[in-house]
Amino acid sequence: MFPKNCWYVACTPDEFADKPLARQICGERMAFYRDGEGKVAAVEDFCPHRGAPLSLGYVEDGQLTCGYHGLKMGRDGKTTSMPKQRVGGFPCVKSYPVEERYGFIWVWPGDAEKADPSEIHHLEWAVSDDWAYGGGLFHIQCDYRLMIDNLMDLTHETYVHSTSIGQKEIDEAPVRTKTVDGEVRTSRYMEDIKAPPFWQAALVANDLPADADVDRWQVCRFTPPSHVLIDVGVALKGEGGQEAPADKRANSIVVDFITPETETSHWYFWGMARNFKPEDQALTDQIREGQGKIFTEDLEMLERQQRNLLEFPERTLLKLDIDAGGVQARRIIDRMIEEEQQAEQDSNLIKTASA
Incomplete structure (x- = not known):
């Protein structure tokens, strides 16, 4: 129904100035926040511990902290710590390429390796x-x-x-x-x-x-x-x-x-x-x-x-x-949708042939 390998406007900076923002885009549930360097980050809105929405948590020491049991996560979707737990084996959640430009936050909901910020078209009126x-x-x-x-x-x-x-x-x-x-x-x-x-x-x-x-x-x-x-x-x-x-x-x-x-x-x-x-x-x-x-x-x-x-x-x-x-x-x-679907089919055929 919608192409994913492209940039969409996800939100504006004021929407997550005080706490993480939950937003579903192209069927993907995301949590937006700023990390310790002040850069925008977006990860899947799903805590790998018990599935709680990470957007209901808060940011502490630049880490997105789950509001259920205190799990902390980096912008790459990897768990960094959790009280009294060893987190090395915790599964990652999906992270999304994001860009802050022209007063908006842009997100790429598809294949992160294909995200190219130069594809965000220039908006002269915004600068x-x-x-x-x-x-x-x-x-x-x-x-x-x-x-x-x-x-x-x-x-x-x-x-x-x-x-x-x-x-x-x-x-x-x-x-x-x-x-x-x-x-x-x-x-x-x-x-x-x-x-x-x-x-x-x-x-x-x-x-x-x-x-x-x-x-x-x-x-x-x-x-x-x-x-x-x-x-x-x-x-x-x-x-x-x-x-x-x-x-x-x-x-x-x-x-x-x-x-x-x-x-x-x-x-x-x-x-x-x-x-x-x-x-x-x-x-x-x-x-x-x-x-x-x-x-x-x-x-x-x-x-x-x-x-x-x-x-x-x-x-x-x-x-x-x-x-x-x-x-x-x-x-x-x-x-665009047909091309994405064809690329996915070709990738799956290659994976199957090499298995």
Whole structure:
């Protein structure tokens, strides 16, 4: 259902600032913590003594300590000590490659030997002082691919988000989808329209008139395994759209990191990065609040959609031109899963032949 030999956003540093964090990712139960050097570590959330969750313990002397009987474990999954016990023969638990970057903790749930931190794609908005970012986290009870479908087809904004970012011109604008260098891009451009309420507020925030005629754009980019970054904005009519001078537009990047938990649930790290007035923290907070309300509107639809699909598994869903972004993204995901399964089969055949 999901590829494992890739990097996913697992959490944010604040989530385990005071105690270990339990999180299930791609079906793997993990415990996140900081070791004695301040580095992030992730191990299987399972104590080899009696199976207690290690995440219910604490960190002492840089070791993850089980809260049941005091077993201590290093970041490599090896038990280092336990009161009155010799631990040399204790089995190891799985440890996971982790990277702290761009304000997130990234984890590789698959084959640790294949983990390459350079595969985490660069996020300029996260390292540049010209950008500001604010976001949050939702735990959603639906297949992570349904969220990808949702984000790669913004037609739904007209209906689900009618009072904030939706408008009829979204339905009327042609959709263009293409795959470039393994990235799926779906784009819409709307010219000479009025901005919807959310973007009217953004215009005002950038010292532009709310009622101005604008050109609007939406460019959704899916990057495997499940990241969707959306270049969105409005510019004063005739000023060049996306290429308009900074003082003639209000634009941002909608950030969507979608991390599978199980086959029917996922962690959704959402946010918005903007490159106008990055120093204005009050504006960042205002946008985060507004965006959070917008994404909340998607939750019931996606979770009810998941229930329908589970109840009626025999139903065949339509694939229209507006669905092309999600369809192509799913093809990439399916190909990644098939390649992993084939590699595992080949490895098992080699092991059997050499036994």
